[in-house]
Amino acid sequence: MKKYPLYIVSMAVLAILQHFLFSRLVILGASPDLLAVFVAYVSVIIGQRTGIIFGFSAGLLAGFLSGDPGLAALVGTLEGFIAGFFHVSPESHPTMVKKRRMFYFGAATAIAAGNLLHTLLSNPLALPAWLRIPSVMVIGTASSLFFAVLAYQLALKKILKD
Amino acid sequence: MLSIIRFIARHSAYLYFLLFSGLSILIMQLQRKETLEAIRTNGMAANAAVSERLTGFGDIFSLRNENERLLLQNARLFSKVIREDTALRDARNLNDLIRRDSTRVGRIMLARIVDRRFSPLDNMLVINAGSRDGIEKDMAVLSPDGLVGRVTAVSENYARVMPVINKDFKVSVVSDSSSTLGVLAWKGGNDYMAHLENVPSSSRLKVGERLTTSDHSTFAVRGIPVGRVARISGSKLFSDVDVRLSVDFPSLSYVLVSASKPSREKLEIMNGGESAAPAKPALKRK
Numbered sequence: 001m002k003k004y005p006l007y008i009v010s011m012a013v014l015a016i017l018q019h020f021l022f023s024r025l026v027i028l029g030a031s032p033d034l035l036a037v038f039v040a041y042v043s044v045i046i047g048q049r050t051g052i053i054f055g056f057s058a059g060l061l062a063g064f065l066s067g068d069p070g071l072a073a074l075v076g077t078l079e080g081f082i083a084g085f086f087h088v089s090p091e092s093h094p095t096m097v098k099k100r101r102m103f104y105f106g107a108a109t110a111i112a113a114g115n116l117l118h119t120l121l122s123n124p125l126a127l128p129a130w131l132r133i134p135s136v137m138v139i140g141t142a143s144s145l146f147f148a149v150l151a152y153q154l155a156l157k158k159i160l161k162d
Numbered sequence: 163m164l165s166i167i168r169f170i171a172r173h174s175a176y177l178y179f180l181l182f183s184g185l186s187i188l189i190m191q192l193q194r195k196e197t198l199e200a201i202r203t204n205g206m207a208a209n210a211a212v213s214e215r216l217t218g219f220g221d222i223f224s225l226r227n228e229n230e231r232l233l234l235q236n237a238r239l240f241s242k243v244i245r246e247d248t249a250l251r252d253a254r255n256l257n258d259l260i261r262r263d264s265t266r267v268g269r270i271m272l273a274r275i276v277d278r279r280f281s282p283l284d285n286m287l288v289i290n291a292g293s294r295d296g297i298e299k300d301m302a303v304l305s306p307d308g309l310v311g312r313v314t315a316v317s318e319n320y321a322r323v324m325p326v327i328n329k330d331f332k333v334s335v336v337s338d339s340s341s342t343l344g345v346l347a348w349k350g351g352n353d354y355m356a357h358l359e360n361v362p363s364s365s366r367l368k369v370g371e372r373l374t375t376s377d378h379s380t381f382a383v384r385g386i387p388v389g390r391v392a393r394i395s396g397s398k399l400f401s402d403v404d405v406r407l408s409v410d411f412p413s414l415s416y417v418l419v420s421a422s423k424p425s426r427e428k429l430e431i432m433n434g435g436e437s438a439a440p441a442k443p444a445l446k447r448k
Contacts, residue, residue: 020212048175056182060189064205070190077182084175 007042011058014038019065025143032143035062036114037151039076040083040107045099048084055080071121075114083110100152107148108141115140230272237270237418240306248374248385251338269421270304271295275414276320280353287311287323289417297321300381302420308387308408309333309375310417321419326388327353327411334378335388340366343376346388346405353411356389358403363396373405383420 018034025031035058043051059076063069086106088094094102170177273291291297293316303310303323311325312333324331327348335346335358342365344358361367371391375382393404 049178052175052178052182056186059186065208067205068193070186070188070193073189074183074186077179077186081175081179 007054011035011038011054012061015058015061015065018062022147023066031140032147033111033114033140034144034147035059035076036079036111036144037107037148039079040110040148041103041151041156043080043083043110044086044088044103044106047087048081051080051084051087052077053080071118074121075118078117079110079114082113083107085109096157100157103152103156104145104148108145111144111148112141233416234272236306237272240304240418241270241420244385244387251385269296271297271419271421273297273321273417273419275417280411285325285327285353285411287325287414287417289321289323289419290319291419292317292319292321294318296421297419302375302382302386304386304418304420305409305414305416306418307410308389309382310409310411310414312381313419323417325411326356326407326409333382333388334376334380335373336376336384337367337391338372338374340368340371342367342371343378344373344403346373354407355392356405356407358391358405359400361401361403363399363401365401367391367394367401367403369394386420 014034022034023031039051039055039058042054055076055078056073057076059073060069062076063072066072083106086102086109088099088102271291273289273295275287276290277288279286287303287310289297289303297313297316299313299316301313303313303325309326311323311328311331313321314324315322326333326346329348329350331348333346334343336343342361344361346356347359348356358373369391373388373390375384375386375388377384387408389405389407391403392406395402
């Protein structure tokens with residue numbers, strides 16, 4: 001409960017970073033999604049319901065910056081919901097290895113689902129659909145997972161130990 | 163009733179998902195409404211403002227290239243101005259248009275001043291272009307304002323330039339309207355004033371006349387601006403003429419090096435050589 005203000009501040013900072021920095025790293029129409037990694041983390045560690053709320057809020061925030069709050073909120077909600085299935089309950093006294101594995105699986109599944117939904121609902125861009133969907137699914141998920149690993153190694157590992 | 167509550171508690175995550183998904187879809191539908199449209203527009207405006215600043219930040223790194231591109235363009239325009247200016251003067255003086263060939267400034271190279279030594283007596287410049295860039299000794303060094311000096315020593319990547327404001331520097335100049343010839347020299351002191359020597363008292367030279375390099379120069383093609391007559395004081399045989407130089411030496415950071423020089427044959431003749439003209443090959447008679 002004490003960490004919620006920290007999560008909210010982190011969410012706001014990540015939304016700004018995502019919009020002005022990471023969304024510019026576009027490779028074949030896909031870019032890494034830091035907010036998705038964050039939502040997946042919250043959902044896996046705290047729980048599915050909290051993940052859904054944070055996913056919705058983070059999506060809404062990012063959407064106001066990008067100009068499409070509805071779609072971004074829906075994608076965030078889905079990511080929180082999907083990652084919640086990999087929730088690690090503290091009552092089960094999970095090991096660090098399990099926490100890490102569940103976080104990676106949760107993040108990968110949630111990001112892939114979010115990318116798919118976003119690609120299907122957003123307007124078609126330069127690439128044709130047959131090429132756009134796989135490229136966004138693979139490249140978007142892979143690049144986001146890269147940041148998930150980076151985030152875990154740099155900060156989340158220490159937080160999870162505490 | 164209890165079972166319904168128990169069911170809801172057990173599947174609350176699904177209900178949350180449905181609730182927030184519904185909210186998101188509602189927002190998607192309401193995005194066309196005026197209030198949300200205003201929020202959306204303001205968000206886009208803030209985003210555009212930040213993006214513009216981020217893009218502008220990147221431009222700083224390309225300023226140097228842009229500056230050099232503009233300087234090269236300036237050099238090309240300057241060479242054109244000198245050519246056309248000289249051609250105009252030739253036409254006015256009814257000179258033979260063929261002589262215009264000797265006024266070609268030719269290829270102009272851009273160089274940056276990397277070292278300088280300014281003193282009341284002895285001035286010297288070092289530029290970042292050398293023999294590798296095609297620089298040779300005795301090439302004329304210019305700026306868009308006029309003559310800067312001449313190349314006196316060349317290494318592979320650098321060249322030393324003796325500027326007009328050096329006591330050893332002399333250049334033959336001609337005045338614009340009265341066509342008075344003289345030799346420009348610098349005697350120390352101000353870095354913007356030089357002296358015109360060998361001007362007879364009988365000449366029609368006037369204050370304000372523009373001086374350019376003449377055909378008699380041994381290193382510079384004619385027509386390069388040098389300065390303007392600032393003061394003429396009389397004496398018995400020769401006038402004492404002060405010239406305000408057209409180049410602002412303290413603020414000079416880039417220079418142009420003109421690749422063309424007066425013809426070697428002409429220089430040999432001027433220096434008194436008797437074998438300047440190439441020997442004609444004997445005609446073969448069949």
